[in-house]
Amino acid sequence: MKIVNFAHGAFLTLGAYAGLVAGQLGLAPWFGLPLAFLAGGACGALVERLVVRPLYARPLDAILATWGLGIIIGQLLALGFGREVQFVAAPLRGTVDVLGMPYSAYRLFLVLAALVVGGGFALLLGGTRLGLATRAVIMNEDLARGLGIDAGWVRFATYSLGSGLAGLAGALITPLSSVDPDMGVPWLLNAFMLVMVSGASLASLLAASVLLGGAQVVISGWANPVLGSLSIVVLAALLLRVRPGGLAR
Amino acid sequence: MRTLVRPVGIAAAALALVAFLPMLLDEYTINILVRSCLFAVMALTVDVLWGYSGFLTFGQSAFFGAGAYAAALCFTTFGYSPGIALLSLGCAVGAAALIALVQGWLSFYHGATPLYASVVSLVVPVVATQLLFSGGTFTGSSSGLTGYDVMDLSSEEWFYLAGAFLVLTTLCGWLFVCSDAGRVLTALRDNEARCSYLGLNVPMLRIALLVATAAVAAIAGWLYAGSSGVVAPELTGFVLGTEAVIWVALGGRGTLIGPVIGAVVIDVTSAYLSGSLPFLWKLIVGVAFILVIVALPQGLIPAIGVRLRRLLPAAPAATIPVLVAAPTLPRAASDGIAVDLVEVARNFGSLAVLQGITFQARPGELVSLIGPNGAGKTTLMRCLSDGTERSGGTIRLRGHDIRRLPPHRCVAYGLGRKFQTALVFDTLTVAECLRIACTRRERPSFWRRSTMLALPEAALGILRATGIDQLLDREARLLSHGQKQSLELAMVMALDPSVVLLDEPTAGLTRPERMRIGTILTDLVANNGLCLLLVEHDLDFVREISSRVVVLHQGRLVLDGTVGDVVASDLVRAIYSGELHG
Numbered sequence: 148m149k150i151v152n153f154a155h156g157a158f159l160t161l162g163a164y165a166g167l168v169a170g171q172l173g174l175a176p177w178f179g180l181p182l183a184f185l186a187g188g189a190c191g192a193l194v195e196r197l198v199v200r201p202l203y204a205r206p207l208d209a210i211l212a213t214w215g216l217g218i219i220i221g222q223l224l225a226l227g228f229g230r231e232v233q234f235v236a237a238p239l240r241g242t243v244d245v246l247g248m249p250y251s252a253y254r255l256f257l258v259l260a261a262l263v264v265g266g267g268f269a270l271l272l273g274g275t276r277l278g279l280a281t282r283a284v285i286m287n288e289d290l291a292r293g294l295g296i297d298a299g300w301v302r303f304a305t306y307s308l309g310s311g312l313a314g315l316a317g318a319l320i321t322p323l324s325s326v327d328p329d330m331g332v333p334w335l336l337n338a339f340m341l342v343m344v345s346g347a348s349l350a351s352l353l354a355a356s357v358l359l360g361g362a363q364v365v366i367s368g369w370a371n372p373v374l375g376s377l378s379i380v381v382l383a384a385l386l387l388r389v390r391p392g393g394l395a396r
Numbered sequence: 397m398r399t400l401v402r403p404v405g406i407a408a409a410a411l412a413l414v415a416f417l418p419m420l421l422d423e424y425t426i427n428i429l430v431r432s433c434l435f436a437v438m439a440l441t442v443d444v445l446w447g448y449s450g451f452l453t454f455g456q457s458a459f460f461g462a463g464a465y466a467a468a469l470c471f472t473t474f475g476y477s478p479g480i481a482l483l484s485l486g487c488a489v490g491a492a493a494l495i496a497l498v499q500g501w502l503s504f505y506h507g508a509t510p511l512y513a514s515v516v517s518l519v520v521p522v523v524a525t526q527l528l529f530s531g532g533t534f535t536g537s538s539s540g541l542t543g544y545d546v547m548d549l550s551s552e553e554w555f556y557l558a559g560a561f562l563v564l565t566t567l568c569g570w571l572f573v574c575s576d577a578g579r580v581l582t583a584l585r586d587n588e589a590r591c592s593y594l595g596l597n598v599p600m601l602r603i604a605l606l607v608a609t610a611a612v613a614a615i616a617g618w619l620y621a622g623s624s625g626v627v628a629p630e631l632t633g634f635v636l637g638t639e640a641v642i643w644v645a646l647g648g649r650g651t652l653i654g655p656v657i658g659a660v661v662i663d664v665t666s667a668y669l670s671g672s673l674p675f676l677w678k679l680i681v682g683v684a685f686i687l688v689i690v691a692l693p694q695g696l697i698p699a700i701g702v703r704l705r706r707l708l709p710a711a712p713a714a715t716i717p718v719l720v721a722a723p724t725l726p727r728a729a730s731d732g733i734a735v736d737l738v739e740v741a742r743n744f745g746s747l748a749v750l751q752g753i754t755f756q757a758r759p760g761e762l763v764s765l766i767g768p769n770g771a772g773k774t775t776l777m778r779c780l781s782d783g784t785e786r787s788g789g790t791i792r793l794r795g796h797d798i799r800r801l802p803p804h805r806c807v808a809y810g811l812g813r814k815f816q817t818a819l820v821f822d823t824l825t826v827a828e829c830l831r832i833a834c835t836r837r838e839r840p841s842f843w844r845r846s847t848m849l850a851l852p853e854a855a856l857g858i859l860r861a862t863g864i865d866q867l868l869d870r871e872a873r874l875l876s877h878g879q880k881q882s883l884e885l886a887m888v889m890a891l892d893p894s895v896v897l898l899d900e901p902t903a904g905l906t907r908p909e910r911m912r913i914g915t916i917l918t919d920l921v922a923n924n925g926l927c928l929l930l931v932e933h934d935l936d937f938v939r940e941i942s943s944r945v946v947v948l949h950q951g952r953l954v955l956d957g958t959v960g961d962v963v964a965s966d967l968v969r970a971i972y973s974g975e976l977h978g
Contacts, residue, residue: 212689219682
């Protein structure tokens with residue numbers, strides 16, 4: 148939607164904590180996922196109404212406001228849950244044999260979940276009325292308005308949906324790593340660079356994620372994890388410098 | 397000289413304040429003020445980058461931290477001596493400049509977006525912090541470095557040093573942003589494309605500015621390492637970088653003094669409240685920040701009162717320069733062909749917008765490009781002025797192959813381009829816009845405003861013909877549509893170009909204005925040997941002033957001849973009446 152949402156990392160963190168809360172309340176771990184989606188989505192909806200909406204015409208200020216918001220959400224979470232790192236149990240345990248190698252069942256589930264969410268999103272954009280309206284608003288907002296599309300509502304819906312998905316992602320990732328109030332930032336940077344590299348196409352986004360994510364795993368394995376954690380952003384920045392169009396062209 | 401009185405007076409008052417404060421305050425507060433002053437210097441650099449040149453950066457902390465770590469590492473490794481102190485200062489500035497060069501190279505290139513540059517500015521501190529974390533005992537990892545020997549100065553002496561440094565950098569910043577060179581920053585913020593088509597190397601300017609501000613931030617960091625005796629990875633982190641942006645936003649971006657006050661007030665308050673209400677205070681600052689961004693974009697200090705505004709660097713309209721004629725530069729002889737196109741093509745994917753365009757134009761010719769909408773006229777203009785645009789073919793400007801060169805290099809070959817919708821610098825005055833156009837020819841002063849504005853005859857003629865020579869102190873955004881068109885035309889002519897591309901230069905002008913500009917253009921072509929390529933829809937105007945007409949239709953050149961040829965052509969009539977398709 149051409150709005151750069153720097154609060155996305157915070158929504159992801161929020162989702163992660165939602166998963167944590169679900170665990171602490173003694174609910175089944177699966178229950179954390181819809182809860183995270185709802186928490187992210189509701190928070191996103193509120194933010195869109197109050198903060199982002201007045202700033203659609205000022206993209207740099209929108210970055211700033213959402214970034215400030217991300218920091219506030221981080222502070223609130225730190226206030227509520229403490230600064231320390233916490234852990235969440237994975238809803239799936241054990242391993243599955245993939246091509247003769249034992250592989251964590253939960254990780255396999257994550258791959259599937261990512262594909263399902265990505266596919267669902269592609270269907271939504273390509274096959275529904277909301278998707279059509281969204282694409283219209285992205286291309287030419289004034290024209291879309293003139294044709295009777297409620298651009299404000301479309302922006303609201305997409306922003307909330309995006310925030311919800313960030314929350315869901317947060318809840319999905321946490322069993323692999325840990326939860327702390329600043330966990331969203333590296334994810335935000337990585338995600339943003341991947342979007343920059345891939346351009347506005349879901350297919351090339353998938354390609355870029357697999358390629359650079361793979362590079363991260365390889366570099367973490369061969370060199371050290373710190374270099375690995377930086378590899379996505381650094382590689383993406385270099386790639387963009389050499390090929391400003393990204394992978395899409 | 398009058399413009400110097402105010403900033404120097406304010407700086408003197410501020411220095412006196414620095415001298416007296418230690419008598420009034422206890423040592424704890426003085427120690428905090430040392431830190432606040434150094435942070436305020438960093439906020440100052442953020443304001444120059446963001447408030448003035450429009451580059452929102454979260455990464456100035458990386459340079460501050462680099463300066464601090466350079467000092468701490470040197471002192472830890474070699475111990476303290478005055479020589480080592482100088483060495484570490486050199487390392488601090490050098491390291492920061494190097495990081496800034498890399499960051500600038502990654503962020504600024506022809507076609508990069510400002511959003512992308514902001515993201516890279518966030519990546520830099522994250523990378524820097526991670527590297528420090530993984531540095532083991534050398535960088536002290538997460539606990540940082542402490543216990544190194546530094547200059548033996550008391551808190552007061554450090555405060556004098558930090559306070560004087562803050563006052564001096566603020567004064568230099570003030571003089572710089574108000575100078576003719578400083579106005580280029582605002583031009584970059586307002587319209588980067590126009591800058592590069594005025595022959596300014598935009599990426600290089602931005603990188604140079606980043607390196608300079610990085611060096612200043614690094615010196616502040618170096619002082620911090622000396623005064624506090626401890627450095628930690630947080631100094632390079634994005635959180636500090638963001639806090640600097642918050643100080644600037646709350647104090648008032650683009651005001652220099654506002655960010656300094658913002659940084660000092662917020663940092664001192666944080667120091668006092670961090671014991672009792674650490675999270676709540678940060679929350680309040682964060683909420684205030686968002687409120688200011690949404691509701692009061694110019695910040696708190698300018699909003700508090702008009703009275704305070706007199707303390708801010710501004711009032712550009714105070715001096716209206718006198719217009720004088722610039723000496724005519726001897727024009728380098730060319731081989732007689734001003735523009736030479738061979739088989740130029742432009743595709744968007746499988747759609748060929750231009751194909752096989754071959755023609756030449758000589759000095760002293762006024763060639764009109766005509767054709768119905770979508771014929772590719774504007775695309776051809778774009779290919780002529782930006783080497784990265786075309787998909788195939790060769791273009792020579794006065795014998796120079798433009799290869800894949802960006803617009804400012806094409807301008808260096810003698811090109812000037814006026815856009816279809818006038819591109820001017822909205823927040824600059826007419827005189828300032830014209831001065832930016834002269835930047836390529838004469839290097840602007842870094843600390844004062846020139847009282848004279850030397851323009852080539854052609855530019856002066858356009859200003860006089862359209863009456864905007866009477867509006868030199870008016871901001872460009874307040875001009876009417878027609879006046880903006882004339883201003884942009886005058887800016888292009890101020891480049892003293894040999895080849896001029898005009899995309900509908902007279903749209904929005906009245907009939908008499910249009911005739912006057914027509915006369916000026918034909919004079920230039922006849923007397924100065926200018927080569928002019930004109931896109932125009934007004935066929936009467938074309939008929940009156942053109943020496944040759946080139947007709948484009950659906951991306952191809954269909955006719956190249958005299959006005960008479962075109963008027964008599966059945967083909968052209970068929971194209972315009974819509975009878976011919978494909």
